[in-house]
Amino acid sequence: MLTPLEIEALELSLLVGVTSIIAALPFALACAWLLARRDFWGKSLFDGIIHLPLVLPPVAVGFALLVLFGRNGVIGAFLYQTFGIVFAFNWKGAALASGVMAFPLMVRAMRLSLEAVDQRLEAAARSLGSSPWRAFLTVTLPLTVPGILTGAILGFARSVGEFGATITFVSNIPGQTRTLPVALYTLTQIPGSDLAAWRLAGLSVALALAALIGSEMLARRMGHRLRGLD
Amino acid sequence: MIEIAIEKQLGSFRLGARLDAPESGVTALFGRSGMGKTSVINALAGLLRPDRGRIVVGGTILFDSARGIDVPPEKRRLGYVFQEARLFPHYSVRGNLLYGAKKESAGPSFDAVVDLLGIKDLLARRPADLSGGEKQRVAIGRALLASPRLLLMDEPLASLDEPRKNEIMPFIERLRDELKLPIFYVSHEMEEIIRLADLLVLLDSGKVAATGSVEDLTSRLDLWPLTGRYEAGAVIRTVLRGHDTSFGLSELAFPGGRLRVTRLALPLGTPIRVRIHARDVVLATEKPTHLSIRNAFAGKVVELAPPRGPQIDLKLDIGTAEEPVMLWARITQRACQELQLAPGKPIFALVKTVALDHHSFGQYEGGAAETA
Numbered sequence: 093m094l095t096p097l098e099i100e101a102l103e104l105s106l107l108v109g110v111t112s113i114i115a116a117l118p119f120a121l122a123c124a125w126l127l128a129r130r131d132f133w134g135k136s137l138f139d140g141i142i143h144l145p146l147v148l149p150p151v152a153v154g155f156a157l158l159v160l161f162g163r164n165g166v167i168g169a170f171l172y173q174t175f176g177i178v179f180a181f182n183w184k185g186a187a188l189a190s191g192v193m194a195f196p197l198m199v200r201a202m203r204l205s206l207e208a209v210d211q212r213l214e215a216a217a218r219s220l221g222s223s224p225w226r227a228f229l230t231v232t233l234p235l236t237v238p239g240i241l242t243g244a245i246l247g248f249a250r251s252v253g254e255f256g257a258t259i260t261f262v263s264n265i266p267g268q269t270r271t272l273p274v275a276l277y278t279l280t281q282i283p284g285s286d287l288a289a290w291r292l293a294g295l296s297v298a299l300a301l302a303a304l305i306g307s308e309m310l311a312r313r314m315g316h317r318l319r320g321l322d
Numbered sequence: 323m324i325e326i327a328i329e330k331q332l333g334s335f336r337l338g339a340r341l342d343a344p345e346s347g348v349t350a351l352f353g354r355s356g357m358g359k360t361s362v363i364n365a366l367a368g369l370l371r372p373d374r375g376r377i378v379v380g381g382t383i384l385f386d387s388a389r390g391i392d393v394p395p396e397k398r399r400l401g402y403v404f405q406e407a408r409l410f411p412h413y414s415v416r417g418n419l420l421y422g423a424k425k426e427s428a429g430p431s432f433d434a435v436v437d438l439l440g441i442k443d444l445l446a447r448r449p450a451d452l453s454g455g456e457k458q459r460v461a462i463g464r465a466l467l468a469s470p471r472l473l474l475m476d477e478p479l480a481s482l483d484e485p486r487k488n489e490i491m492p493f494i495e496r497l498r499d500e501l502k503l504p505i506f507y508v509s510h511e512m513e514e515i516i517r518l519a520d521l522l523v524l525l526d527s528g529k530v531a532a533t534g535s536v537e538d539l540t541s542r543l544d545l546w547p548l549t550g551r552y553e554a555g556a557v558i559r560t561v562l563r564g565h566d567t568s569f570g571l572s573e574l575a576f577p578g579g580r581l582r583v584t585r586l587a588l589p590l591g592t593p594i595r596v597r598i599h600a601r602d603v604v605l606a607t608e609k610p611t612h613l614s615i616r617n618a619f620a621g622k623v624v625e626l627a628p629p630r631g632p633q634i635d636l637k638l639d640i641g642t643a644e645e646p647v648m649l650w651a652r653i654t655q656r657a658c659q660e661l662q663l664a665p666g667k668p669i670f671a672l673v674k675t676v677a678l679d680h681h682s683f684g685q686y687e688g689g690a691a692e693t694a
Contacts, residue, residue, distance in 0.1 A: 212408055215369050218395040219402035220422025220468045230421075234412050 094295075095288075100267055101275040102295060108183055108271055109252040112191030113198070113244050120195055120243060124202035129211075145257075146196040154260025157189055161261070185262035186269045190254040194247035201246055205239020206232070238314040245307030249300045272296050324349075324472065324504075328365050328375035328385075337361050337372075337528040343521055345380050345472070348498050348505045350519035350536075352512070353548065358528040359508040363474050366506065367402050368395035379472060401470030405477045407457040409449035415460050416445040422468030429469030430501060438500070439463045439493055455486035459493060466497070473497065476508045487514075488680075494518060495685065512540075512549065516557055516597050517684030524548045536595065541648040543627050543637065554635065555599035556649045562592040571675070577645035579619045583678050588685070595684040600635055600652035602677035606670040607661050617673040621649070623663050634658050638671050 094102070123142055127135070145153050161168040161179045171177045179185035209232050217227035255273040262269040264278060272292060279289040324345055330337040337358045343349040351359045364370035366377060368384065371392065377385040379400070384393045409418050419441075423432065436442050439459045449457060458478055465473060478494070479487045491514070497503050498518065509515055515522060515536060522539050524531040526548050532539055537557045540549050560574035560581060567585075574581040574594055581596065588594070610618055621640035634655050641647030649671055663669070 210408075212404070212406075213410060215395075216402070216404060216408040217410075217421070219367055219369070219400065220464065221396045221399075221424070222422070223394075223396055231410055 097275070098292065098295065101270060101272045101292065102299075104183060104186075104267070104269075105252050105271040105299070108186045108190055109248045111184075112187040112194060112251045113248050115187065116191040116195055116198060116247065117240070117244060120198035120247075121202055121240065124199045124206055124243075127199070128203045128206035142199055143196045145193050150193060150254070150256025151260050153192060154189060154257035157185075157192065157257065157261040161185070161188065179262075181262050181265060182268050186254075186258050186271060189257040189261045190251035191247075193254050193257050194250040197250050198243040198247040201243030202236065202239050205236045205242070208239075209235045238311045241314060242307050242311045245303050245310070249303040249307075252299055252303070253296065272299070323378070323380070324366075324506075325376065325378040326362065326366065328362075328372035328377065330361065330365065330370065330372045332361065335528060337365075339365075339525070339528065339530055341523055341530045341533055343506070343523070343533075345504050346502070347520035348507050348518045349521045349523060350515045351506065351508045351523050351525055352510065352515055353525035353531075354510055357525045359510075359525050360476050361528075362525070363402075363476050363506060363508055366472075367400050367474055368393060368398050369402075399469070399471050401465030401468055401473040403458070403461050403465050403473065403475045403478045405480050407449075407454075407461040409452075409457055409460060409464070411449050413449075414445070415441065415447050415449070415452070418449065418460055419445075419463050419467055421464060424469055430466060432467060435463045435466050438496055453486070454482050455489045458482065458486075458490055462493065462497070466501070466503075471504070473503050473505045474508075475505060477510070479511070479514060480509075491517060499685075512597070513681045516595055516682075537648075540597075541637070541650070543625070543635070554650060554652070555597055555602075557595055557597045558647050558649065560594050560596055562586060562588055562590055562594055564590070576641070576647055578621070578641040578647050581673065581678075582616050582675050583683075584675065586683065592685060596678065597682045597684075598649060598673055598678070600650035602673060603638075603649060603651035604672040604674075605636070605638075605651050605653055605657075605661065605663070606672060607663075607667075609670055610672065613672070615672045615674055617675060619649075619671045619673075621669060621671055623665055623667045623669055624648070625665060626658070626663070629655050632656070636663060638669065640671050 127139060159165055163169065163172060163178065163180050168179060179188050213231050214227045217231045218224070222230065253273055255277065258269060258271060259274055259277070264270055264274050270278065272295060276289055276292040276296065279285040279292060324343045327340045328337065335358070339358065339362050351362060353359050361370055365372050372385065372387065374387045375385065376383070383391050384398050385391060410421065413421065419432065419435070430438070436445070439462060441456070441459050441463060444452060444456055444460065452460065479490055482490065495518065498505060507518055519536055521533065522536045523533050524539060524545060531548055532545055537559060539545055540555065540557045546554055558576055560576040562572060563575040563580065564573040565585065566573065570585045571582050572586045574583060574596060586594070604615065619640040621638050623636055624639050625637040627635040632654050633652055636651045636653065636658070638649045638651055639646045640649050651671060
């Protein structure tokens with residue numbers, strides 16, 4: 093039913109999407125917590141930087157990643173020499189680009205959810221002998237789970253659709269960085285591939301819709317369970 | 323001893339509370355809303371950090387700004403029952419109860435607490451399925467199981483309707499009488515305080531205005547703006563001495579007389595505190611006859627309050643020479659003049675039995691020996 097080329101692009105997209113979200117999740121949660129619960133100098137600037145990928149042209153983000161995380165980039169060179177990790181022109185680079193682009197969406201969803209958790213419950217946990225860390229793990233975190241899931245799935249949908257930053261940072265290499273959108277772009281450049289392009293576009297739509305509907309259902313069920321309405 | 327001496331600036335509100343309370347019985351913090359009651363309790367619990375001062379409970383320094391000591395709330399071992407229960411919505415009732423429970427606990431066992439509060443049937447439920455009164459009982463149980471050395475209660479009945487309040491009150495009395503747990507109780511309801519409190523602390527604009535027994539403070543004229551003028555009245559200590567089953571009455575003895583009230587289902591000898599509103603007391607200058615009022619006490623006028631509008635409040639003594647018992651009466655100025663009431667004048671104070679309902683009574687501890 094699917095051609096080998098389509099399967100390759102789909103698998104790569106899923107790998108890139110899942111990896112980017114799992115890797116970004118702890119950082120996104122930490123940023124969301126800082127924004128929701130702490131006041132510090134330069135908070136607006138911090139908030140702005142986190143939201144940059146949402147408003148910048150994706151090509152600019154890809155270019156910045158190339159400069160920073162390329163083999164000779166400031167961070168890229170350090171990572172290569174210290175851990176032997178290379179981001180340039182492979183699927184890990186695609187995951188990094190997708191993760192950066194999806195990051196603001198994830199932070200926003202988690203921040204809203206954290207802000208909705210009643211801080212007086214944390215005070216109650218403290219009065220019952222919990223350290224701040226245990227109060228977070230046993231009260232705040234479980235009550236934030238719906239927001240974390242929503243953030244993760246929104247981020248995943250965004251990540252799977254990522255094109256501009258990916259192609260700028262890691263180019264268009266079959267089996268390495270040619271995700272669904274990149275493969276679709278490639279097809280649109282070849283005359284007479286309209287049907288194949290339509291099929292890939294349909295696949296992208298199906299994947300994104302499934303993620304969004306899944307997120308909605310999961311969030312509602314978790315929300316009910318957490319409020320004890322089940 | 324519990325010693326509190328703290329200062330805290332909260333916006334334009336300045337809290338400067340200083341009070342010493344025994345580490346036993348119920349200490350009530352009373353005052354209108356916005357007078358700093360909750361802030362004092364929060365500072366005690368470690369949820370509000372004072373700018374300056376000291377908090378010591380039973381010899382342990384919990385906060386001392388001069389020495390840089392600030393014990394975090396989780397290490398203070400103070401149970402806190404909040405006004406809005408604050409149960410964890412994602413835990414069952416059992417999970418909530420066990421949240422702060424210690425394995426090697428010196429306090430009451432899980433089963434004992436569940437029995438005491440009557441929440442056995444609720445254990446598997448979620449907080450969302452509980453009524454307001456049930457939530458508050460679970461919240462009390464949760465605080466007890468963390469085996470606190472002192473229980474803080476911040477208006478635990480304020481968010482409940484009248485039937486629910488009456489449902490919870492006996493449980494709080496049991497904490498006081500059966501577990502002997504010292505309690506700091508915040509309230510703006512004099513009724514609750516009459517039923518529960520041993521020591522009353524009046525708060526006004528962030529400062530402690532007076533500390534003393536409920537009887538003493540409610541009979542002090544200068545404190546009426548704080549204890550509530552409309553609700554003004556005296557609290558007297560009595561002991562249940564007899565039941566009159568044929569008429570459905572009970573007799574409460576105090577130095578100087580016996581007060582007949584609607585029957586109380588309590589054993590003889592129970593110490594009972596009675597609140598008699600000034601507006602429910604009628605005065606007569608001769609011993610009344612042919613009257614429906616059964617409670618008539620001989621006494622004398624002690625003091626006249628400055629009149630307000632057409633009304634005037636009079637402080638009366640209806641006790642004995644050795645043990646005075648203070649009562650307040652509110653009458654019109656006209657009546658006061660016509661009866662020529664003045665300090666020292668002998669009078670009879672009349673109290674309608676039916677004016678005293680169940681809100682007027684509270685049991686208290688240690689009263690039996692004094693009044694018997």
